[in-house]
Amino acid sequence: METRIIKANEITETVKKLFMDCNYFIGEDIMNALKTARDNEESDTAKSVLSQIIENDEIAAAEEIPMCQDTGMAVLFIEYGDKVVVDGDFEEAVQQGVREAYDEGYLRKSVVSDPVFDRINTKDNTPAIIHTKIVSGNTIKITAGGKGFGSENMSAIKMLTPSYGVEGVKQFILDTVKSAGPNPCPPIVVGVGIGGTFERAAQLAKKATFRSIDTYNPDERYAELEKELLEAINKMGFGPAGLGGKTCALGVNIETSPTHIAGMPVAVNICCHAARHKSAKI
Amino acid sequence: MKKLTLPLTDEQINGLKAGESVLLTGTMITGRDAAHKRLFELAEKGEALPVNIDGETIYYVGPAPAKPGYAVGPAGPTSSYRMDKYAPKLLDMGLKAMIGKGRRNDDVKKAIVHNHAVYFAAIGGAAALIAKSIKKTEPICYEDLGTESIRMYYVEDFPCVVAIDSEGNDVYER
Numbered sequence: 001m002e003t004r005i006i007k008a009n010e011i012t013e014t015v016k017k018l019f020m021d022c023n024y025f026i027g028e029d030i031m032n033a034l035k036t037a038r039d040n041e042e043s044d045t046a047k048s049v050l051s052q053i054i055e056n057d058e059i060a061a062a063e064e065i066p067m068c069q070d071t072g073m074a075v076l077f078i079e080y081g082d083k084v085v086v087d088g089d090f091e092e093a094v095q096q097g098v099r100e101a102y103d104e105g106y107l108r109k110s111v112v113s114d115p116v117f118d119r120i121n122t123k124d125n126t127p128a129i130i131h132t133k134i135v136s137g138n139t140i141k142i143t144a145g146g147k148g149f150g151s152e153n154m155s156a157i158k159m160l161t162p163s164y165g166v167e168g169v170k171q172f173i174l175d176t177v178k179s180a181g182p183n184p185c186p187p188i189v190v191g192v193g194i195g196g197t198f199e200r201a202a203q204l205a206k207k208a209t210f211r212s213i214d215t216y217n218p219d220e221r222y223a224e225l226e227k228e229l230l231e232a233i234n235k236m237g238f239g240p241a242g243l244g245g246k247t248c249a250l251g252v253n254i255e256t257s258p259t260h261i262a263g264m265p266v267a268v269n270i271c272c273h274a275a276r277h278k279s280a281k282i
Numbered sequence: 283m284k285k286l287t288l289p290l291t292d293e294q295i296n297g298l299k300a301g302e303s304v305l306l307t308g309t310m311i312t313g314r315d316a317a318h319k320r321l322f323e324l325a326e327k328g329e330a331l332p333v334n335i336d337g338e339t340i341y342y343v344g345p346a347p348a349k350p351g352y353a354v355g356p357a358g359p360t361s362s363y364r365m366d367k368y369a370p371k372l373l374d375m376g377l378k379a380m381i382g383k384g385r386r387n388d389d390v391k392k393a394i395v396h397n398h399a400v401y402f403a404a405i406g407g408a409a410a411l412i413a414k415s416i417k418k419t420e421p422i423c424y425e426d427l428g429t430e431s432i433r434m435y436y437v438e439d440f441p442c443v444v445a446i447d448s449e450g451n452d453v454y455e456r
Contacts (some may be wrong), residue, residue, distance in 0.1 A: 030318075045303070045443075049405055052441070056411035060356070067407040069346045069356045069429075078350050106355060108346040109431055119316070123429055150361045150406060182454050183384035185406030241405050242384065242454055243443060271414075274407045 001083050003190075004138040006282055008088025011140070015097025016282050018144035019074060020105040022276040023066040026057040026099050030189075030250060031210040032046035036189060036248040037240070046245025053240070053273055054076035059128060067276040072146025074098045074128035077207060089131065092263035099124040107146070131203060145210055145277035151188060154180035157202055157267040169266050170229065176268040177233050177249070182242020185272035187250045188235065189213055193267040196257035204255040210277040213251025226252045250275075285439070289337045292377050295400050299375070305439040310339040310381070311421035311422060314360050316430040322368040325375060332423040333432050336376035342383075344429040346409070354416045355433070358409030359383040362401070366390050373397040381442055385454050395450045403445035414452045415440040415453070 031054070038050035060067035086093065086251035102109055102125035112119040113124065117207060156176045160168050173192055180188075191211075193204025229252045239245025250273065259265065286294055288308025290375045292315040298304070311333060313321070321331055338408040342362055346355035362382030369380060370393035378399050386394075394401055404412060425431045 001416070045301075048303070052408050053410055054406040056405075060410040063349075063410070065344045065349055065352075065410055066356045067410055068407045069344060069358050071346055072362070079402075106347045106349045106357070108344065110344075110429075123428075153361070175426055181385060183363065185383065241403065241443075243403070244453075272407050 001138055003083050003085055003210045005085050005087050006092065006140060008086055008093035011086065011090065011093040012100065012282055014142060014282055015076070015094050015144060016101040016104075018142060018278045018280055019098060019101035019107065019146060020195075020206045022144060022278040023071050023105065023107055023146055024064045025061050025068055027212060027275065027277070028117050029214040030273065031057060033213055033250040034187070034273065037250065040238070041245050041247060043239075043245055045243050046239045046244040046247065049240035049243060049245075050247065054265060066107055068111060068272070069108055070148035070150060071102070072148045072276070073111060073152075074102075074125055075145050075206065076128055076130045077143045077210060078130060078132045079130055079135045079141040081147065082134050083138035084140055085154045092235045094130055095126045095128060098126050110149070140282045142282070143210055143277060143279040148185075148272055149205075150272065151184035151270045151272040154184040154270045155205070155268055157198070157265065159198065160264040160266050161262065162264050164264060166225070169264070170225070170232075172266050173229055173268050174232055177270070178236060180270055181238055184270045185236055185271050185274070186242055187240055187247045189271040189273075189275040190229070190249055190252040191269040191271060192252065192254040193269070194254065194264070195259035196265065197260070199267055200257055201265035201267040203267070204257055205267035208253035208255040209269050209271040209275060211253045211255070213253065213275070217254050217256075219256070222256060226254050288339050290339065290400070292398060293336050295378070295398060295448050298400055300444050300446050300447045300453045302444045303441070305441055306339070307438050307440070309434055309436050310341050311335070312341045312433045312435060313314050314342050314430050315364055315410050317424050317432050317446050318368040320424060322371055325371050335372055337342060338376075339379035339381065340372070340377060341381040341435060344409050346429075352413070354413050354419050356409030357413045357416060358407055359404040362386055363377070369393065373399050387447060391450050391452065392445060394446050395448065398448050400444060400448055401446040402442040404440075404442045412440070
């Protein structure tokens with residue numbers, strides 16, 4: 001395969017469009033799930049909340065304004081083909097795309113420079129969190145999403161050990177969702193990462209929230225677990241906006257990785273109903 | 283649906299029951315994490331606040347920027363529990379109502395009952411829709427905080443639900 005040159009500017013433009021689009025246009029998977037949930041709910045409150053969320057997402061798309069004021073911290077999963085040469089600074093091209101999207105797209109700048117002491121807004125929503133994986137090929141695939149912190153703050157990770165088994169995994173996921181309760185803007189999407197190391201589990205959980213909720217884990221055992229957990233979560237009764245009902249989650253996505261003989265890390269990344277992610281290939 | 287005008291009177295607050303949907307019309311102030319920290323620190327030192335909170339309704343919000351032609355950008359509620367550390371003090375100083383989303387701790391609940399106040403929940407993530415009810419905004423203070431600055435909002439039929447009423451009943455307890 002021949003080496004391919006990609007202009008830094010093309011990366012910037014692509015990233016910019018992805019962040020604007022993901023904040024204005026909710027995915028079809030989420031919209032379909034919201035409508036199904038509205039039709040399934042029995043209480044007037046739950047139906048009304050879901051109708052308002054659907055109306056909200058329709059307004060955002062029609063007017064090209066963010067569906068939620070928390071347009072998130074910018075997170076990207078990038079699959080970088082090893083035959084690609086970027087004509088310029090790759091990382092800077094990505095950050096510039098984020099900068100332009102948040103500035104020109106009327107998105108909220110929500111990033112502070114230092115987590116503990118200064119907490120001064122960087123005013124352009126950078127730096128973005130970039131997960132880069134080198135893959136074989138001559139293309140770059142970018143998946144981008146704005147991650148709101150109302151739900152991010154409700155996430156958790158636990159270093160389970162093998163003897164906990166699948167029951168321990170289920171328990172930890174359900175405990176995390178239960179303790180989040182009404183706070184993370186239900187109906188939520190639950191991203192679960194199991195295996196790897198401490199940081200790999202967390203990264204997989206985030207990746208899981210970026211997967212469409214109308215897809216299942218290719219391993220049937222995990223696909224069954226996704227369905228079982230979704231059902232158990234929706235029985236908790238929190239309902240839309242935490243005001244009661246049958247819909248607490250729209251989807252549970254599980255991603256896994258090989259892990260150590262002594263370990264079984266589980267990370268649960270909670271995402272609100274504004275589950276924003278878009279992909280593009282250059 | 284019950285319509286209420288702001289500022290709320292004691293009689294209006296008396297009539298509110300957890301779980302009830304209401305529409306608010308009138309003026310409220312905004313404030314979230316960073317502004318609360320500043321107000322709280324001033325109050326602790328016994329210094330005057332740069333905004334009058336007596337009898338006021340505060341909305342926990344950090345809006346997105348407004349597109350040209352819009353009074354305000356998308357402006358949904360932020361999670362209220364992060365203000366729990368500061369809310370009892372502000373309620374003791376006369377704050378009457380809070381609008382946010384999600385659970386409050388027991389200290390806040392006690393302060394709500396003690397001060398005969400109310401906590402409303404707006405729908406998290408319905409920011410574009412909620413913004414339609416915000417007709418006018420004006421800066422009040424802490425403009426250096428950007429989206430976290432304290433502003434005055436004039437709202438018409440702002441939709442929310444009574445989450446904790448003045449008797450301490452909590453819609454999230456189930």
